[in-house]
Amino acid sequence: xSATKGSVTIDALEYVRIGTxxxxxxxxxxxxxxxxxxxASWGALRALPSDPRQAWYQIRPLLARAxxxxxxxxxxxxxxGYFHKTVADLEALFREASFPGGVGGPKWAKIAAAVQDLNAxxxxxxxxxxxxxxxxxxGAEHNTGSLLDKYRRLESVH
Numbered sequence: 060x061s062a063t064k065g066s067v068t069i070d071a072l073e074y075v076r077i078g079t080x081x082x083x084x085x086x087x088x089x090x091x092x093x094x095x096x097x098x099a100s101w102g103a104l105r106a107l108p109s110d111p112r113q114a115w116y117q118i119r120p121l122l123a124r125a126x127x128x129x130x131x132x133x134x135x136x137x138x139x140g141y142f143h144k145t146v147a148d149l150e151a152l153f154r155e156a157s158f159p160g161g162v163g164g165p166k167w168a169k170i171a172a173a174v175q176d177l178n179a180x181x182x183x184x185x186x187x188x189x190x191x192x193x194x195x196x197x198g199a200e201h202n203t204g205s206l207l208d209k210y211r212r213l214e215s216v217h
Contacts, residue, residue, distance in 0.1 A: 070193070071177060071180075071181055071189050071193050072129075072130075072131060072134065072181060073126075074174075074177060074193060074196050074197065075131045075134050075135070075174060075177055075178055075181065076122060076125045076126060076134050077122075077206075077207075077210050078170060078173070078174040078177070078196055078199075078206065079125065079134055079135055079138050079146060079174055080118050080119075080121065080122040080125070080138070080210075081170075081206060081209060081210060082146060082149050082167065082170060082171050082174060083104065083118060083121075083138050083142055083149070084107075084111070084114055084115060084118050084213070085153075085162065085163060085167050085201070086104045086142075086144070086149050086152065086153075086163075087104055087105070087107035087108070087109065087114050088158060088159075088162040088163050089101045089104050089105055089152065089156075090104075090105045090109065091158065091159050091162065092156050092157070092158065093157075094156075094157070095156070100143065100144070101144065103141065103142045103143055103144075104142055104144065111213065112213070112216050115213040115216070121137055121138055121141055124137045125137040125138070130181075130182065131177070131178040131179075131181040131182055132178065132182055134178075135178060146171050146174055146175050146178075147171075147175060149167075149171050150168050150171035150172055150175065151168075153165065153166075153167040153168035153171060154168035161202050161203065162202060163202075164202065166200060166201050166202055167201055167202070169199070170196075170199045170201060170206060173192060173195050173196045173199060174196065176192045176195075177189065177192045177193060177196050180192050
């Protein structure tokens with residue numbers, strides 16, 4: 060059951076947090092791209108370890124910080140401030156870059172778009188739109204399974 064804060068559910072904000080963290084986690088594969096505009100601007104993401112668990116250990120403190128803020132825009136600001144890339148930048152990267160099989164790509168671009176849409180609905184305090192977008196985020200599939208399964212897998216190693 061979700062607690063509410065005004066008409067915005069805490070559940071929805073937590074999905075922005077988790078979705079955003081997982082997007083930056085997946086974006087570490089930027090290192091595998093042969094062609095990358097402005098490679099230096101992706102340095103913080105390229106510096107994440109290639110091992111998923113080790114990369115998650117580095118992202119978890121950002122997720123913890125994001126859990127201390129009360130708005131969707133502030134959640135994304137925590138990650139943007141650290142990685143110097145927005146979720147919109149990640150969406151474009153996943154949509155346009157040629158990632159090797161099994162990482163990045165169009166499914167992650169759709170997840171990035173859904174997280175941005177959920178962020179916008181929360182910021183607009185549009186309860187009906189939050190529910191529509193939230194159901195899409197909850198059901199989001201990436202290259203090897205569901206978004207929530209990936210989160211649970213990464214968290215289970217702790």
